[in-house]
Amino acid sequence: MSNPLKQLTEQGQAVWLDFVSREFLAKGELQKLIERDGLTGVTSNPSIFEKAMGHGSDYDASLEAFLERADAEPVDVYEHLAIEDIQQAADILRPVYDRLEGRDGYVSLEVSPYLALDTRATLDEARRLWQAVNRPNLMVKVPGTPEGAVAIRKLVEEGINVNVTLLFDRNAYMAVAEAYIAGLEARLHQGKDISRLASVASFFISRVDGVLDKLIDERKGEEAELGELRGKVAIANAKLAYQDYQRLIQSPRWKVLEAKGAHPQRLLWASTGSKDPAYPDTLYVDQLIGPDTVNTMPPKTMDAFRDHGTAAPMLSTDIEAAQRVVDATARFGLDLDGVAKRLVKDGARQFEDAADALLGAVGQKRLDFLGERLNAADYRLPQDLNEAVEARLDEARREGWSRRLWQGDASLWTGRDEDQWVGWLAAAQGRQADPVALKALADAVRKEGLDTVVLLGMGGSSLGPEVLANTLGTATGGLTLKVLDSTDPAQITALEEQLDLRKTLFLVSSKSGSTLEPEILRAYFHQAVERTLGAGEVQQRFVAITDPGSKLEASATAEGYRAIFQGDPHIGGRYSVLSVFGMVPLALLGHSVADFFQVTQPMVLACGPSAPPAINPGIRLGVVLGEAVRAGRDKVTLIASPGVASLGAWLEQLLAESTGKQGKGIIPVDLEPLGEPGVYGRDRVFVSLVLAGEEDAERDSRLQALAAAGHPVVDIRLARAELIGQEFFRWEVATEVAGAVIGINPFDQPDVEASKIKTRALTDGYERDGRLAGDEPLLEEGALTLFGDADLQGQDTARAAIKAHLARLQPGDYLAVLAYLERNAVHEEALSAMRDSIRDSKRVATVGGFGPRFLHSTGQAYKGGPNSGVFIQITADAQNDLEIPGRSLSFGIVEAAQAKGDLEVLAERGRRYLRVHIKGGDIDAGLQQIVELVEAAVA
Numbered sequence: 021m022s023n024p025l026k027q028l029t030e031q032g033q034a035v036w037l038d039f040v041s042r043e044f045l046a047k048g049e050l051q052k053l054i055e056r057d058g059l060t061g062v063t064s065n066p067s068i069f070e071k072a073m074g075h076g077s078d079y080d081a082s083l084e085a086f087l088e089r090a091d092a093e094p095v096d097v098y099e100h101l102a103i104e105d106i107q108q109a110a111d112i113l114r115p116v117y118d119r120l121e122g123r124d125g126y127v128s129l130e131v132s133p134y135l136a137l138d139t140r141a142t143l144d145e146a147r148r149l150w151q152a153v154n155r156p157n158l159m160v161k162v163p164g165t166p167e168g169a170v171a172i173r174k175l176v177e178e179g180i181n182v183n184v185t186l187l188f189d190r191n192a193y194m195a196v197a198e199a200y201i202a203g204l205e206a207r208l209h210q211g212k213d214i215s216r217l218a219s220v221a222s223f224f225i226s227r228v229d230g231v232l233d234k235l236i237d238e239r240k241g242e243e244a245e246l247g248e249l250r251g252k253v254a255i256a257n258a259k260l261a262y263q264d265y266q267r268l269i270q271s272p273r274w275k276v277l278e279a280k281g282a283h284p285q286r287l288l289w290a291s292t293g294s295k296d297p298a299y300p301d302t303l304y305v306d307q308l309i310g311p312d313t314v315n316t317m318p319p320k321t322m323d324a325f326r327d328h329g330t331a332a333p334m335l336s337t338d339i340e341a342a343q344r345v346v347d348a349t350a351r352f353g354l355d356l357d358g359v360a361k362r363l364v365k366d367g368a369r370q371f372e373d374a375a376d377a378l379l380g381a382v383g384q385k386r387l388d389f390l391g392e393r394l395n396a397a398d399y400r401l402p403q404d405l406n407e408a409v410e411a412r413l414d415e416a417r418r419e420g421w422s423r424r425l426w427q428g429d430a431s432l433w434t435g436r437d438e439d440q441w442v443g444w445l446a447a448a449q450g451r452q453a454d455p456v457a458l459k460a461l462a463d464a465v466r467k468e469g470l471d472t473v474v475l476l477g478m479g480g481s482s483l484g485p486e487v488l489a490n491t492l493g494t495a496t497g498g499l500t501l502k503v504l505d506s507t508d509p510a511q512i513t514a515l516e517e518q519l520d521l522r523k524t525l526f527l528v529s530s531k532s533g534s535t536l537e538p539e540i541l542r543a544y545f546h547q548a549v550e551r552t553l554g555a556g557e558v559q560q561r562f563v564a565i566t567d568p569g570s571k572l573e574a575s576a577t578a579e580g581y582r583a584i585f586q587g588d589p590h591i592g593g594r595y596s597v598l599s600v601f602g603m604v605p606l607a608l609l610g611h612s613v614a615d616f617f618q619v620t621q622p623m624v625l626a627c628g629p630s631a632p633p634a635i636n637p638g639i640r641l642g643v644v645l646g647e648a649v650r651a652g653r654d655k656v657t658l659i660a661s662p663g664v665a666s667l668g669a670w671l672e673q674l675l676a677e678s679t680g681k682q683g684k685g686i687i688p689v690d691l692e693p694l695g696e697p698g699v700y701g702r703d704r705v706f707v708s709l710v711l712a713g714e715e716d717a718e719r720d721s722r723l724q725a726l727a728a729a730g731h732p733v734v735d736i737r738l739a740r741a742e743l744i745g746q747e748f749f750r751w752e753v754a755t756e757v758a759g760a761v762i763g764i765n766p767f768d769q770p771d772v773e774a775s776k777i778k779t780r781a782l783t784d785g786y787e788r789d790g791r792l793a794g795d796e797p798l799l800e801e802g803a804l805t806l807f808g809d810a811d812l813q814g815q816d817t818a819r820a821a822i823k824a825h826l827a828r829l830q831p832g833d834y835l836a837v838l839a840y841l842e843r844n845a846v847h848e849e850a851l852s853a854m855r856d857s858i859r860d861s862k863r864v865a866t867v868g869g870f871g872p873r874f875l876h877s878t879g880q881a882y883k884g885g886p887n888s889g890v891f892i893q894i895t896a897d898a899q900n901d902l903e904i905p906g907r908s909l910s911f912g913i914v915e916a917a918q919a920k921g922d923l924e925v926l927a928e929r930g931r932r933y934l935r936v937h938i939k940g941g942d943i944d945a946g947l948q949q950i951v952e953l954v955e956a957a958v959a
């Protein structure tokens with residue numbers, strides 16, 4: 021006598037296996053089931069693949085072979101492996117399919133569970149999988165949600181076999197049965213063959229009892245009546261669905277299709293392993309046996325049924341009893357419809373969870389495989405922060421942050437216009453800058469003998485290029501890049517003196533094309549070039565990078581600039597480095613833009629939409645930064661090895677301008693020497709950036725001491741300088757995510773504009789009146805004049821005023837020294853000296869910046885972020901001022917107006933400030949005096 025499984029086939033029920041794995045296929049187990057048990061189909065789902073791929077090493081060789089050919093993000097790796105399995109299973113089942121002429125012999129592969137509520141995306145994905153698997157005996161599995169039903173109709177019309185999954189109630193079943201029939205009718209209408217199409221409607225069984233039994237058990241006092249229903253409802257429900265099916269295939273509508281060779285959409289019993297140990301292990305097989313159905317069983321249930329199942333045709337028996345059971349559920353207030361709805365949701369959730377776990381496991385294997393091709397990041401976090409981070413990462417996983425970030429889903433942030441600002445994601449894939457055009461420009465200027473490029477631009481338009489120049493240097497045959505982002509006359513002169521204008525190219529770089537500094541600097545250098553080379557040569561020496569339609573684009577076009585590169589208006593300035601704003605300079609430095617993108621991609625893919633947050637380097641970092649802010653640790657302190665040190669200035673802008681608003685945000689701390697734990701408050705996160713070969717035992721032991729003292733420490737390591745692009749991308753993602761955690765819009769800079777408006781009013785006033793409106797000083801002392809907020813009024817010596825100012829620093833505050841001076845080594849040294857003495861004595865974070873450079877960077881956070889800044893602004897009388905061609909203004913006046921405008925906004929925002937102005941021209945001496953006063957004040 022044949023075994024019970026084979027007897028099912030004899031009863032007209034197909035036996036399918038709800039399982040697949042590489043090892044199982046390789047060992048010939050599927051073939052064995054076909055031969056021994058008459059098996060005619062296989063189903064898979066994300067949970068099944070998670071069990072197969074998420075553990076052990078069976079897939080490693082294939083995964084590595086795939087990644088050797090081309091790197092890919094987790095979902096593509098998973099899909100490749102799954103498709104290999106599905107194809108193999110389909111090929112094993114092919115003889116069955118041929119023998120049964122398409123009535124059976126199918127293998128199911130499910131569309132991404134994240135799409136269950138998106139018809140369009142489900143359709144695209146199903147079509148893609150159908151083509152990729154490329155086997156006639158594939159069934160694409162689509163959830164039977166209302167959105168899925170629309171897709172199912174269309175897929176059937178297109179000739180794609182569909183396994184409808186996640187059906188728990190008869191209404192949903194009838195909706196998808198209708199979709200199948202309508203799809204066939206549409207196909208027939210187009211004169212296409214419908215005899216080779218198949219579909220199954222997967223009705224989930226045991227899960228219904230799982231929920232109802234629990235509800236029943238909770239109803240105290242009604243055990244007697246309700247107990248009768250335990251373990252009965254799922255089967256009764258299925259039996260009634262089968263009656264629906266019978267009616268359907270008897271209908272005249274179906275008969276028309278049948279006459280044209282259509283196969284009915286069989287009911288498939290899924291979830292047939294019994295979960296309650298009190299029930300027989302074959303319960304959900306025994307009771308559901310009937311012709312033209314399928315039972316897909318997990319291996320355990322299959323083994324059990326083979327061993328002791330009873331193959332009697334039970335499906336059409338006791339229909340009245342089944343109806344009574346279902347009626348009773350209604351009578352007792354057990355809401356079957358509600359349960360079904362909940363189960364659809366839970367089922368989709370379970371598949372999403374499984375897919376997350378699967379993608380996490382596959383993604384982790386990819387990371388391991390990449391080794392040093394991907395920059396590493398390790399985290400040493402105090403326990404409370406670590407717990408908050410892990411909880412947030414799980415929330416981010418459940419809420420699909422990785423996907424939503426790439427979709428530019430504004431609801432991840434404040435729900436305003438954030439969706440308009442995610443062009444940087446495409447740029448990071450090399451889709452914004454054209455490497456060929458950039459190389460052509462670089463080759464041409466080199467041929468002409470130019471050896472230097474001067475970039476005129478602010479903030480995001482200059483900080484990225486500066487990092488590229490400092491980190492990668494000039495390649496053989498490339499140009500030297502110099503950045504000018506200042507209005508300080510001494511700084512402009514110092515640069516000009518280094519230039520041989522006969523060999524210099526100017527890059528005017530401004531997204532908006534209306535930023536004051538590049539505008540007046542280009543006027544200045546137009547004139548300078550014209551003086552040296554003659555009017556006819558100027559245009560050939562100027563290239564513009566700007567967004568389409570900008571004022572700069574118009575004038576560069578009118579003036580006949582050598583080239584104009586257009587940016588993407590959907591990218592904000594600080595996110596623009598991987599677009600033309602960074603890539604034109606990179607090409608001029610003599611580097612291959614194509615190669616740069618190639619080595620950057622591992623990080624882009626690692627942070628891709630399918631990389632779950634826990635293994636997504638950008639999201640993890642962002643969650644750490646965001647949670648740290650929430651825990652009061654808002655000072656992100658950057659400790660970089662020399663080869664990557666210039667990244668700090670770029671990061672300052674990214675972090676501060678993106679997050680510092682609405683009284684919240686991150687205050688980046690760059691260029692502070694690493695101290696002992698005792699000099700830090702509890703407001704820090706330390707980020708160490710180390711380029712391989714620049715390891716430093718002293719730094720490591722200090723960081724170790726900080727970690728041991730409970731400070732969060734992030735260790736980022738680059739194997740090569742060329743991998744700097746990966747950090748651009750990692751930090752861009754991290755900043756967005758930190759913004760989501762903090763609850764701000766990371767794309768705007770509302771408070772920068774305030775300073776600009778004040779400055780404009782001041783320069784307009786100057787052009788009108790010939791002078792800048794003055795302020796009442798606090799006091800004058802030698803070469804120094806001091807100005808301050810109301811609380812400092814009455815201080816009568818410089819020393820007392822500085823002391824009183826610094827005495828206001830409280831734990832959690834930060835001290836900012838903002839100098840509107842030439843940015844040179846001596847001045848940098850002076851700022852550092854002030855910062856060091858204040859940090860060490862007051863145990864507060866310190867930051868420094870040169871104006872107007874910082875205005876387009878950290879300035880946003882100083883004005884709009886938390887009111888924890890204590891500001892020292894340093895200004896000086898301009899020496900050897902420079903006229904701005906075409907304006908009745910000088911650079912010195914602009915710089916003074918910028919300083920004044922900024923101070924006015926700080927005052928308006930209730931910030932604590934002190935301005936020290938150096939008169940008379942000996943800036944170095946004046947600065948030294950301020951350093952000494954500060955040191956004395958904190959001694």
Ligand SMILES: O=P(O)(O)OC[C@H]1O[C@](O)(CO)[C@@H](O)[C@@H]1O
Pocket residue numbers: 478479480481529530531532533534535593594677769772875876877
């Ligand atoms: O490229 P643009 O439009 O000249 O802007 C320069 C910089 O100025 C800012 O807008 C701030 O003023 C930054 O966000 C930006 O990177």
